[in-house]
Amino acid sequence: MVAGVVVLLVALPLITLPLALALGVRHLRRYLLAESHGVGEVLADLRQGVLGSLLVGLVTLLLGTALALDVALGTAGVLPGGRVVVVAGWVGLAVLGTVLVVAARAWSPATGWRAALRAVPQELGTDPVGACYVAVAVGFVALLTWQLPPLVLPGLGLLVFASLAVPERLLARG
Template sequence: MSEERRARRAATREARSGAGPTVSGVEPGVNPGATAKFGLFGEVLTIGLMMTVVALGVVTLPIALAAGIRHLRRFVAAEDSRAGLFWEDVRAGILSSLVVGVPAAVIAAVLTIDVLVAGSGALPGGQAIAVVGWAGLLVLSVALLAAAGAWSPALGWIGAVRAVPSVVRADAAGAAYLAAAAVFTGVVTWALAPLFIAGIGCAALAVVAVPARRRRGVHHAG
């Protein structure tokens, strides 16, 4: 194989991955930042740690998720993904996020207490109450992830929350993936608390990946 053909093939691979320059006749790939799998994994863990620090206040979990999701979107798109931009998003939305964070924390606490009391056998029909409690926690988690994914400094938290029903209706399967990500985060955290770092990072990546999955499906159908 000639040197020119080898160079052409290498350039074509890079173009298709989205990481290299455009080559004539080759459609460039999307999300070039996601092509380096080990690099993406490292970024998920790094942003998971940063999100965990912000989420220590509990009521600050929404802005931790939103800032982490925006950071990973920039990273997979090979845009500017400096850590400083994450902290800028946190500063821009942390106070207004309390309108979501405080009610979400209260609802989660009430549902958790219901599940614990139901599991103790102190209430008649405890199993049904526990199922309702777990379902409520799952719905709350999906809504929180969807709202965090919709948030931007320009839209604000009220607009992000209002967008949740339309997001779920537009992609019910995507909502199921978000539910799976929430369950995964809960399970790994229950198994070993420090794994929350990886879990929340993966949950943020799921919010980024679900719409990309939908776009690819539309592209292939066309």
């Protein structure tokens, strides 16, 4: 629940959503590893990462808005080939959400977003089933939030938890 609060509060301006997810992942990872995981650590990460995250947040916001607009216009029947546009828009939103969550898992203040985004293709390529799990988690949180907006708080926390749990299943197999 605390991870959901961290993500929700930092993501309120929308442009800071990637940073918010990364902070939630780092907070929950520290908690699971029994490291210091208080507000001070979250604020330190926030201070170190806010400037470097603005470009990633802006690109994410613009892409998400364009894809959502395509879905809305395709559903309304305004665009020719609307069904294809709707399907492509939903697939694009799923891919965008999955890439965002996987990159947020790889982000750290020391390496930044460039290294995190470079790690995404390798992570998705080595574990395509895990990528599907993350995509389902993104879709579930979106559906949950659409149906009942107050559930965004636990939903974001569950998304952060899922992003950490998916790679752990490979480690458990050995």
